[in-house]
Amino acid sequence: MKSLYFLISLLLTSLIFSYTNLAHANNKHALDKQINEIVIKHKIPSIAYAIIEPGKPQYIKVIGNANQKQALQATTSTQYRIGSVSKLFVGIAALQLIEQNKLSFDDTLKTLLPDLEYHNPWADSHPIKLIHLLENTAGWREISLSEFAYSNNPPMSLEQVLAVNPDSRTSRWPAGTRHAYTNTASTVVALIIEKVTGVAFESYVEEHILKPLAMENTTYEGFESEALATGYRKHKPVDYKHILMKPAGAISSTITDMAKLLTLFIKKDSTILSNDMLSRMGFSHSTNVGKFDAGYGITNSARFYKGVKYRGHDGSLPGWMTEFVYSPKFNAGFVLLQNSDNARAIREIGFAISKSLEKYTDTNAHKPSPIPAALMEQSGYYQYINPRFQNRYFLERLSAFNKLHITPDGASFKQVFPPGWQRSLTLNGESDWQNSHGNVVMKQGVDPIEGLVFHYGDRVFKPVSALNACADKLILFIWLILLLGMCFYSIIWPIQVKRKKLTNQFAISLRKNVSSAALSSLLFLVLLGLGLAEPIARLGTLSIFSIGILFSSLMMLVTSALTLRCLYLVKSKLTHKTFFIFSMIFISLQSIIVIYLAWHGAIGLRTWA
Structure with missing residues (x-):
């Protein structure tokens, strides 16, 4: 009888296990179908994704082509550029050295790199520390467009890289008070690691992170690999970009390798870093609000999907996008690797996967505190x-x-x-x-x-104040309406002059000045819009767009001043005042715009500098 009970129990367990696996397979089949539809809708060359969820085997899938022209199918061995997700390796490396007491969060930058050029007006009261670099709270601005456009080939040393534009390392507010994301901070941390260990940063990462995790197909030299997919921007292939600050974004990896990194963060595997340090990466603690789970942690940001908080990082390069998302609390997460910089596509895929993980997330109501x-x-x-x-x-x-x-x-x-x-x-x-x-x-x-x-x-x-929040939008709206009207009228009034319907020389002079001011502003806006459509290529180098923005902004300043002068000179010499009144309103608003642009350094802006 006992044997019969045992056989029945074994049969039931087998049936339940088989049903669970079948349901899991059906769910993944439906998800794969949904993702494939998104790929087709957005014409994405390929997407590779890995999903980890509680009690289920790791799921890896690749859809599409590594190279469209060659119809080369992407596989789990295909390498993708992961962009700023590379910063996770900087954070891990720094924390390893902190665990070994070779570094401390409170070490000052001045002590660690005494020869590095940077400017901190609050050095006495708020010195920049290692923790500020790891959490991007040093107050530095992002690198310039010219640095984004820079081709680091052959690769320079980190000292040479950081000498390209030391002005970006100027604190705009006291360190440890506000976050501001920058690629410079991770590169400076990488140089600190080189100084402390005596080995090249990339060699350190390979020996102490990649090898222990068996990430055998992950490299900073992806351009040398035949396994690297082709990146696509607006459905056109892009050349390999040798980025300036390699520690901040140069890694290429496969979905199989990235799944191993994902496992490290979800399972808190202490192979290369203790559980405490892995947890420490997941929150901010270097600003004046203390511990903040939604802040930028140690090379690690909060990722929200329908209000559910994960941690991780995203990555983007021309032709590439990556999303790395994990939650030790839910024991779940996913990685997306895409050889296209179509942000809408990767966002839709991310939401599709996060929805499939909703059953593991905490959706219970949380009792709020009374509001005084x-x-x-x-x-x-x-x-x-x-x-x-x-x-x-x-x-x-x-x-x-x-x-x-x-x-x-x-x-x-x-x-x-x-x-x-x-x-x-x-x-x-x-x-x-x-x-x-x-x-x-x-x-x-x-x-x-x-x-x-x-x-x-x-x-x-x-x-x-409400005025501060709304006035600029109102001024801009009215100015744009008048600008379009003045540009259109710039076509009309020369015809009136030719037909001798407009003969007053003072009126003609005023129209010439107003048209010059309006057209220079229109030119500035058009060039700025076209430049921002491809900011690195068009504004990060000397081009018709970057040079045009410089000169058109200066033209705005000069023509606005000349028009104000003209208005003053002709105000008593016009028989019809209607155009004069509209011109006065227009040029007054444009003068406010010019002052605003000048205040923010946009008059004479050299986008390539």
Whole structure:
């Protein structure tokens, strides 16, 4: 009888196991079909993805071609460029040395690299430390477009690389107060690792990270590999780009190797780094709001999918995109490798996979804290004050304002312009704000320069007036309408002169000046728009676009000044004042625009510098 019970139990267990595997296979088949439809819709050459979920075998799949022209199918051995996901290796290497007491989070940059050129106006009170470099809180701006465009072939030493543009290493605010992502920080950390270990950074990574993890097809020299796929930008193949700051983004890898790295972070395998250090990568702790799970950690950022928080990093190069996402809490994650820089495609695929993992995520309601009346007084407009690209802030500022509305039931935080982005928040504790999944995404802090601020993810917001938040959009809108009208009228009035319907020389002179101001502004906007469509290629080098932006911005300044002078000279000599009034309004608004551009360094802007 016991034998019969045993056989029945064994049979039932086998049936349940088989059913579970069949259901898992069916789910993956449906997901593969959905991803394949996205690939076809966006005409993506190929996508390689690895998925890890609790109690299931690791799942790896590759769809599409490594090379479209040759119809060469991508496989699990195909290498993809992973871009900024390479920074994870910088963080791991630094933490290994910290565990060995060869480095410390509190080591100052001045001590570690005394010969490195950088500028920190707050050096006495806020010296730059290793932790600030690892978490991108040194206050440095992002590297210039010319550095992005730089071809590092043959490769230079890290000292030579960092000598290309030392001006980018100027702290814009006290270290340890605000985050600002930059490729320079990881490259400086790589140089520190070289100085401490006495070996080249890439050699250190190979010996102490890649070999122990058996990542045999991962390299910084992907251009030498026949296994490297071809990258595509707007469906056209791109040449291999020898990036300047290799530690920050030069790795090429396969989906099989990246799945091994994913396993390390999800399972917290202590093969190369302790569990504590792997956990430490997953939150920020170097700003004045303390530990922040939604902040940029040690070369590691928060990744949110429908409000569910993961950790990881993304990567992008012309022709390539990568998404590396993991959650030790849910024991799940995924990697996407794409030989196309179609952001919409990889985002849709990421959401499709994250949806398949929803059953493992915590969706329970989280009890909010009561909101005191004093906290509701913080409702108002806020502006983010930690731009990554300082020389683009004259554009970003238009979308830099959010509105915070706090009620007894919770808060909404939404973008003013363009409208659409909005998050609902509830209070967690005294001043922390959480999303619907209980993840703290916004913390209150005190900035040494601005005072009260909110840290939302990796952005820092200061309170501003409603006028400050809305006036620039209103001025810009009215100016653009008048600009288009003046440009159109610049075609009309010469015809009127030719037909002798316009004979007053003062009126003609005014129209010439206004048309010059309007057309120079239009030229600036057109060149800027075309340049930003391909910023590295068109603005990172001397080109018709970059030179055109320089001269057209100067023309805006000169023609606006000349038109103001002309308005003053002819105001009493015109019989009809209608055009004069419109011209006065237009040129007054344009003068505000010019002053704004000059304030942000955009007049005479050398985008290639």
